Amino acid sequence: MASYTAPLRDMRYVLFDLMEGDGLASLPGFEDFTRDLIDPVLDEAAKICEQVLHPINRSGDEEGCAFENGVVRTPKGFREAYTLFREGGWTSISCDPAHGGQGWPKSVGILIEEMICSANLSFGMYPGLSHGAYVALHAHGSDELKDTYLPKLVDGTWSGTMCLTEPHCGTDLGLLRTKAIPEGDGSYKITGTKIFISAGEHDLTENIIHLVLARLPDAPKGVKGISLFLVPKYRLKEDGTPGASNGVSCGSIEHKMGIKASSTCVMNFDDSIGWLVGEPNKGMRAMFAMMNTERLSVGVQGLGLAEASYQGAVTYARERLQGRALTGVKHPDKPADPIIVHPDVRRMLLTHRAYVEGSRALAAWVGRAIDHEEHHPDPAVRAEAEEFVALMTPVVKALLTDLGFEATNLGMQVFGGHGFIREHGMEQYVRDCRIAQIYEGTNGIQALDLVGRKLPAHAGRNLRRFFHPVSAFIEAKVEDEQLGEFVQPLAKAFVRLQQATAQVARAGMANPDEAGAAATDYLRLLGLTALGYLWAKMAEISLAKLNDDPDGFHRAKVATARFYVERVLPQTNALFAMVMAGGKSMMDFDEAAF
Incomplete structure (x- = not known):
């Protein structure tokens, strides 16, 4: 049976050595977040993940959620685990202290998220969706809504969801039909059906706060006519506690390939009372605050499952x-x-390891940028960090889930036939990981977002936030005798990335299908180059520590970096060729011949 031990040694290396996490305390609002505080909290997070969440991972998968007469019951042990999780303050880690949160840096929160995803992804979906709802409401809700709902979301007494998808529309939300009728007192009656709603109904919390996309009667067509509404499962009594039903019901739950202990619901809203979040017809702006948070978190799901599979x-x-x-x-x-003596097994294990440790470094890099975006005193630094996060959000979501699925398959392959058998737990990681490439915007959509929106935004300024540090590092280190074997392959990949970027921009401007045809390969090319940069930086750090390396950690880090640049980074050659080939072979293919 699979087991899990939080990789705290590598997490601390990434946070404190690679990302210089000791500097967090210099940011306004983070003065208390020194290593003396961070280390014991990481230890405690590891304990609840290893001792409480992971032991119910396989049993939760086998039992799944039960649905009867509109009621959803989570598997045995989940309610008790959620109570311990909530009472331990884990739902409030990254939330605003103004509403009862602990205000932890995102760069630390990402590491805790990873542990939760490794230990029990299905469980992590419940507080994860709540945090996404918190983010949207915190950013766009009125003071009255925030004062009423945020404290309960933060302390985990209530949970939250995001309700976007309808039976006839997924990516194209401009087609949605859910209605919102003004009541004249500031509230609205919401009517419609939403599908694929994670944590839409369950037995873990006293109330569930749904954030629902809907249309006002006079709304413009398409996405410009979508508004966002807060719709609680239960209406609140005068004292603020849950009262009568609010016309929100679960019609059914989905029977899925993976994450079976996470309830995925069809939700019906029947004249349910809701309140506007943000401005009328500007719901997508508010919802994207939540979705961008979720996309980073989904990338971490791929990382977390890959780590568990590797172990x-x-x-x-x-x-x-x-x-x-x-x-x-x-x-x-x-x-x-x-x-483990056989070359092909070592190939699989080292590929797996290089993906996991490189992905952790990339997630931490984006987490640090979010901390700078939200807390740095210099407006210019905040703006640059915001541009970097915008560029890398689709990369983190798509690359880390693609690599996570590849890695969990490698982990299962190492077991041979035993990996295909349920009792070893390896096939569950594969099944659970597969959805991460689909929800919160498929990875193909992430690639289109990267080439269609993020690259051209601000006249290409977003891309410079990645290109400049990579270029500066290569220029400074390419002739370094020790680092040359890591930096020179990176330099070649970086040149190919620059050429591919110019090609995508040129061809895409003339014919959008060309950019679309190149998008997935281009995203992976950028992502693997980013990992190459981070592996080169980790090699530099660890090479300097080899004389004081009693447990061999730094020797292994350098060896993994060497494997990455020799055996993984060369994928960029093929990706470059595919980008440069253009889309003619796929777009000229006769549709009738498919």
Whole structure:
């Protein structure tokens, strides 16, 4: 059976060595967040994830959620785990202290999110969706709505959802039909059906606060006519506690490939009373505050599952005896050698490891930028950080979930036939990870967002926030005798990325189908180059620490960096060729021939 131990050593390396997390305390509002405070909180997060959440991961998958007469019951142990989670303050970690939150930096919060996703992704969906609702309401809600609902969302007594998708519209939200009729007293009657609503109904909290996209009677057509409304499951009594039903009901739950302990609901709103969040017909602006937060979190889901899968694969590869090493017997005292001696198993494990540790570094880089965007005293630094986060959000969502799915499949492959068997837990990681490439905007949509919106925005200024630090690092280090083996391959990949960027811009301006055809390959090219940059920086840090490396951590870090630049980064050659080939071969194909 799979087990999980939080990778605190590597998390602290990324936070404090790579991202210089000790500097967090210099930002306004973060004065107390020194390492002396951060370290024990990471320890406590590891404990609840390892000891409370992970033990109910497989049982939750096997039992799933139950639906009967409109009521959803979560699997055995989930209510007790949620109570411990909430009472421990974990729902409030990254929330505003003005509403009862703890105000932790995003760069630390991302590491805690990763642990939760590794331990039990289905469980993590419930507080994860609540935090997304908190973000949207905090950014766009009226003071009255915030004062009424945020404290309960923050302390986890109530939970939240985002209700976008309808049976006839997913990505194209301009087609949605849910109606919002003004009541004349500041409230609205909401009527419609939403599907694929994660955590839409469950038994973990006293109330569920739905953020619902709907149309006012005089709304313009398309996405310009969408408004956002707060619709509670239960109306509130005068004392602020949940009262009568608000016409919100669950019609059914989906039977899914993975994340089976997370309730995915069809939600019906029947003259449900709601309140406007933000401005009329500006709901997409408010909802994207939530969706951008969720897209980063979904990327971390891919990372978390990849880490859990890696741990299982390494343990099995050390223990499973099968055959002898190609170069001769390595363990003569045993009837066979462990499979970790075989080159192809090592290829899978090192690919897995390089993906996980590189993805963690990328997530931390974006997390640090969010901290600067929200807290740095210099407006210019805040603006630059905002542009970097905008550029990298679709990359984190798509790349980390693509790599996460590849990695969990590698982990299952290491087990051979036993990986296909439920009791080992490896196939669950594959099933759970698959949805991450789909929800919160499919990875194809993320790629279109990158090339269609993020690259041309501000005359290309977003891209400079990535290009400039990479270019400066290469220029400073390419001739370094020790670092050359890491930086020179990065430099070649970076040149290809620059050329591909120019090609996408030129071709896409002449014919949008060209940009669309290149988008997925271009996103991966940018993402793998970003990981190459971070691996080169980690190699630099660890090379300097080799003389004081009692546990071999830094030797392993340098060796993994070497594997990445030799065996993974060369993917950028093929990606570059595919981008430069253009879209003619796919767009000229006769539709009738499919």
